[in-house]
Structures are given as structure tokens and as C-alpha cells.
Amino acid sequence: MKLTVIGCGYLGATHAASMAELGHDVLGMDCDMAKVADLNAGKAPFYERDLDDLLAEHTASGRLRFTASYAEAAAHADLHFIGVGTPQSKTGNAYDLGQVFTAVRQLAPRLHGPAVIVGKSTVPVGTVPRIVDILREFSPAADHIEVAWNPEFLRESFAIEDTLRPDRIVMGFAGQHTRAETLLRQCYSKIIDAGTPTIVTDLATAELVKSAANAFLATKISFINAMAEVCEATGADVMELAEALGHDTRIGRRGLRPGLGFGGGCLPKDIRGFMARANELGAHQALAFLREVDAINNRRRERMIDLAREQCDGTLTGKRITIWGAAFKPDTDDIRDSPALHVAQQLHQHGAEVTVSDPKALDTARKTFPELDFIDDPITAAEGTDLLLHLTEWAQYSQIDPKPLATRVTQPKIIDGRGTLDPTRWRNAGWTYRALGRPNSPRS
Ligand code: UDX
Numbered sequence: 001m002k003l004t005v006i007g008c009g010y011l012g013a014t015h016a017a018s019m020a021e022l023g024h025d026v027l028g029m030d031c032d033m034a035k036v037a038d039l040n041a042g043k044a045p046f047y048e049r050d051l052d053d054l055l056a057e058h059t060a061s062g063r064l065r066f067t068a069s070y071a072e073a074a075a076h077a078d079l080h081f082i083g084v085g086t087p088q089s090k091t092g093n094a095y096d097l098g099q100v101f102t103a104v105r106q107l108a109p110r111l112h113g114p115a116v117i118v119g120k121s122t123v124p125v126g127t128v129p130r131i132v133d134i135l136r137e138f139s140p141a142a143d144h145i146e147v148a149w150n151p152e153f154l155r156e157s158f159a160i161e162d163t164l165r166p167d168r169i170v171m172g173f174a175g176q177h178t179r180a181e182t183l184l185r186q187c188y189s190k191i192i193d194a195g196t197p198t199i200v201t202d203l204a205t206a207e208l209v210k211s212a213a214n215a216f217l218a219t220k221i222s223f224i225n226a227m228a229e230v231c232e233a234t235g236a237d238v239m240e241l242a243e244a245l246g247h248d249t250r251i252g253r254r255g256l257r258p259g260l261g262f263g264g265g266c267l268p269k270d271i272r273g274f275m276a277r278a279n280e281l282g283a284h285q286a287l288a289f290l291r292e293v294d295a296i297n298n299r300r301r302e303r304m305i306d307l308a309r310e311q312c313d314g315t316l317t318g319k320r321i322t323i324w325g326a327a328f329k330p331d332t333d334d335i336r337d338s339p340a341l342h343v344a345q346q347l348h349q350h351g352a353e354v355t356v357s358d359p360k361a362l363d364t365a366r367k368t369f370p371e372l373d374f375i376d377d378p379i380t381a382a383e384g385t386d387l388l389l390h391l392t393e394w395a396q397y398s399q400i401d402p403k404p405l406a407t408r409v410t411q412p413k414i415i416d417g418r419g420t421l422d423p424t425r426w427r428n429a430g431w432t433y434r435a436l437g438r439p440n441s442p443r444s
Contacts, residue, residue, distance in 0.1 A: 001187055002077035004029055006103045007084030008039060008066060010046065010159065010265070010334070011120060011152055015083050016066075017051060018163040020058035022190050028066040029073040039066040047333040047360045050160045074110035079183050083120045083152070086273075087265075093272035094280075095124055104131050108138035115145045116180045120152045122214070122270055124277035125207040128172075148173050148180040149203050151210035156264065157331035168197040172206020211277075214270040215290055217255055221267075222296040224258045228437025229299070238437030239419050258437050260343070260391055260417040261300040263328035265336040268294070300436065304343050304389070304417055305350070307434060311387050311413050317351030320410065322385040324378050325392020325418075326358035326365040333360040340391035340417075341365060344372055357381035359394055379405060386411045393418035402429035 001024045005016040008030035016028035016039075030036055038045045042056035058064035067073060073080065084099035100121055107117070117135075119128070128147050135142045149172040154162035169188055173181050181200065185192060192198050199209075224245075228238040238258045246253025262268065271290045278287040312319040328338040335341055341356070348354045348371055355373040356365060362374045375381035378397065382388055382405060390397055398420055406412040406429050414426060416435040426433040427442060434440060 003079040004073045004077050005081045005083055006073060008035055009085055010156055012083030013039060013044060014048060014051060014154060014159040014163055015081060015120060016064060017054040017058060018160060020064035021054055021164060026064050027073055027076040031068055033068050036066045036068045048159050049157055049331060054160060070106040071110055074107055078115040080107060081118045081120050086121045086123055088269035088272060094276035095273040097123060101134060104134045105138055108135050111139050111141050111145060113141055113144060116183050117145060117147045118184060119149045122210050123207060124273055125204050127207060128203045146174065146178055146180040148184060149206035150184060151206060153213060156334055166196060168199060170199045170206050170209050172201050172203040174203060211270060211274040214267055215274055218262055218267045218271050219293050220255045221262050222293040224256050225261055225300050226296050228258045231437045235439050237439055259419055260304060260339040261297040263337040263339045264334060268337045301339055301342050303436060305346050307415050308347060308387060311415060316347055319352045319386045320384060321347055321352045321354050321387045321389060322382045323354060323356045323389045323391055324397050325394060326356050327361035327392050330392055330394045333364055335361050335364050335368060341369060343391060345369060348372055355381045383408050385409045388414040389417060390414060390421055391417040393420040402426045402431055406430045
């Protein structure tokens with residue numbers, strides 16, 4: 001099938017490459033010429049596992065091309081996926097839908113016959129009618145254009161896997177047995193035929209599924225982090241608590257990892273955007289709990305700063321602090337709302353000399369936080385430090401031998417913000433090991 005993907009960020013570039021992998025003839029469109037050039041050269045403009053390989057394979061096979069031209073996109077196909085960004089607005093909690101509306105506004109006058117527009121971006125419920133209004137105003141073929149919603153649930157660092165082997169497909173349509181449904185089912189036939197649960201629903205429900213899913217995931221993380229606060233007050237161990245809870249299949253272990261909390265380009269802005277939309281709809285009470293979910297999440301960052309101060313004998317001024325991790329989670333170079341960098345910046349503001357290390361995210365981090373020091377190698381970064389903070393759980397950090405490292409720092413003190421280092425190993429190597437939600441000393 002011929003199709004286009006408008007917007008080639010984390011979502012769009014992954015979707016475009018994955019659709020080519022399914023055998024379709026794909027044209028990705030993005031207004032950033034540098035990004036288009038990279039993508040046409042088979043290179044992702046960001047780090048995502050396996051994406052470079054897929055891009056290289058399918059730009060070479062001719063099934064995948066990228067352009068900065070809306071005219072070319074409109075001419076290429078009559079199935080258009082919208083995967084542009086929907087960031088938090090600069091002035092409040094609501095979404096900034098500017099990129100979605102611009103994409104539709106640009107495409108609309110260039111659509112002259114029957115077409116299907118499929119939204120994948122995360123949007124507040126009630127966005128489709130606004131898109132339909134834009135089509136009516138700007139497209140000569142508005143009566144022949146259908147809008148469908150097909151939310152994307154991919155996790156960064158598993159984006160390709162989640163796109164090609166999703167745990168479900170959700171599709172929302174304006175009516176029964178529409179052409180949009182036929183096209184979308186055809187587009188995903190390999191995935192659907194593999195037995196993937198496929199939920200077909202109305203447009204509002206399809207829009208809402210994504211908001212509800214991310215609200216649930218954020219709530220689960222903040223729940224376990226609230227338990228960490230209680231553990232800190234009682235001397236209990238949140239890691240063991242999480243394990244004990246997770247064996248109950250109604251609760252489940254996934255997404256129940258305590259630590260520094262959630263960040264990234266989705267969960268934080270999605271719960272805020274969801275609350276803002278509920279307010280507009282007069283349903284603010286229904287989502288009041290999300291304010292607490294957000295607050296618990298932010299308190300983990302504050303707690304980390306308090307713990308760091310405590311470990312630095314009450315003052316951060318002039319202390320050398322090394323942070324392992326800049327990305328908002330491992331296996332990505334995405335630093336949007338990164339808990340690690342938030343803590344790094346706050347410590348810097350409190351007078352500490354902060355050095356940050358990360359396997360993939362330093363280039364972007366350097367540009368955004370020029371006030372911090374950055375060193376690629378985690379051992380070199382820790383040289384002469386007064387305190388080490390482990391804030392993003394890259395697998396390689398668990399492999400580092402704490403024994404020789406203890407001789408290279410000024411004070412062998414570590415705070416494990418993700419609870420993935422082995423406390424016994426670090427304590428046996430002479431370190432003072434502290435972790436969020438865990439006891440200060442080993443169980444006797
Ligand atoms: C998330 C959703 O998982 C995905 O379905 C949606 O499409 C987009 O938002 P993503 O932001 O890539 O995906 O990351 P995710 O793996 O969910 O992690 C989000 C944040 O929560 C990270 O900062 C991570 O470190 C944190 N997290 C996750 C926890 O602190 N504990 C957990 O148990 C899980």
C-alpha cells in the first residue's frame with residue numbers, strides 16, 4: 001500500500017520505517033530539512049534501537065523515502081498518518097496542538113479526491129472534530145476525506161518492537177464499515193493476522209484510550225513511589241515490597257519499579273494534558289488524583305536532592321557530585337523532562353559542581369544544560385568526586401566494579417536513584433550506599 005507519515009520524530013520515523021518493513025511504499029514528511037536529509041541517508045536523527053538498520057534497509061530497497069514537501073505527500077497516497085509532536089503548551093498544562101493543526105491545514109488544500117487521515121499523535125479527546133473543521137475550511141475534497149484515530153502505544157527504546165508486535169491495535173472511526181477501516185485493516189493485516197487483539201471503536205474512545213493508558217501507567221509508578229515514601233518513614237524496603245506486590249497477578253510487576261520517577265516526552269505532559277482537558281469538559285473531579293500522581297513524582301526528585309545534601313554533610317556548595325545518567329530512561333538519548341538532568345540542574349543551582357555521564361544522551365544534554373560538565377566515561381566522570389548519584393539505570397552501570405572505583409573518589413558515597421545496583425556489592429567495596437525507599441544499612 002502507498003501511505004505517508006506526516007511528522008518524523010520518535011513516533012513518525014519509527015512508524016514510517018515499520019510500515020516499510022511490513023511491505024508498504026512509504027513517504028515520510030517532515031518540515032525539518034536536516035532531519036529529512038538524515039532519514040533519506042538511512043540515519044535516525046536520534047538513538048532508537050534497530051531504527052538505523054530498518055531505515056538503511058528500506059531507504060535502499062526503495063520502499064521508504066522522506067520529503068519536506070506537503071505537495072509531494074498529498075500526491076503520494078490517499079492514506080496519511082499524522083505523527084507530529086503534541087508537547088505541553090508553554091503557558092499551562094494543556095497540549096499545544098499547533099503541529100497537528102498545521103499538518104492538516106497544509107495537507108488539506110492539496111487533497112483533491114477521497115483520502116483517509118489517521119491520527120497517531122497523542123491528543124486530548126475531542127480533537128477530531130477540530131480537524132474535520134479544518135478540512136471543511138481548507139480542502140476542496142472535504143466531503144470525501146475520512147478522519148480515523150489509531151493511537152500509538154510505543155515505548156522509546158522498544159519502539160520498533162512495539163510497532164511491529166503491539167499488544168493491541170486500537171482504531172476509532174466515524175461510523176461502521178468505513179473505507180478508513182478497510183484501509184487501516186489492510187495496512188496492518190500482517191499484525192492483525194498474527195492474532196493481535198484489535199479494538200474497533202468510536203473516535204472519542206480511541207482518542208481517550210491513550211490518555212487513560214498513560215494516566216494508569218503514571219499512577220502505577222507514583223503508587224510505588226508513594227510506598228517508597230512510607231518505607232523511608234518506617235525503615236522498610238520498597239524493592240522487596242514491590243516484588244511482593246507484583247506476584248499478585250491483579251497488580252503485576254511491570255511498571256512497578258520504584259525510584260526517581262517518570263520523565264520523558266509522554267507521561268508527565270500526558271497526565272497534565274488529560275487533567276486540563278477534563279477541566280474543560282467539567283470532569284475535573286474525575287482526574288483530581290492525577291495532580292497527586294504528578295506531585296508524588298516531583299517529590300522523588302526533591303527527596304534525591306535532600307538525600308544528596310545530607311550525604312554532603314548538610315551543604316551542597318562547592319561539593320563535587322557525579323551523576324550517572326542523563327537520558328530520561330536507559331537505551332535512549334531522549335532527555336525530555338529527564339529526572340536525572342532535573343536533579344543535576346538543581347544541585348548545580350545549590351552550588352555543587354556537577355559532572356554528568358551517559359552512554360548516549362550527552363550531545364543533547366550538553367546543548368540544553370551548558371552550565372553542567374559532561375564526561376563520556378563513567379569512571380573518569382567519578383574521579384575525585386564527593387558523591388556519586390545513579391539516576392538512569394543503564395545496564396553498563398551495574399557492571400562497574402565498585403572496589404577500584406572507591407579508591408578514585410574523594411568520598412566513597414553513592415545514592416542509587418533507581419535501586420538497580422547491588423547494595424551488598426557496593427557496601428562490601430567500602431561505599432556508603434543509600435537508595436530511595438530502602439533502609440540505610442543492611443538487614444542484620
Ligand atoms: C510511555 C508509555 O509506556 C508508552 O506506552 C506511551 O506510548 C508513551 O509513554 P516511554 O515514555 O517511552 O513510554 O517510557 P516508559 O518506559 O513507559 O517509562 C516512562 C518513565 O517512567 C521513565 O522515566 C521510566 O524510567 C519511568 N518508570 C517506568 C519508572 O520509574 N518505573 C517503572 O516501573 C516504569
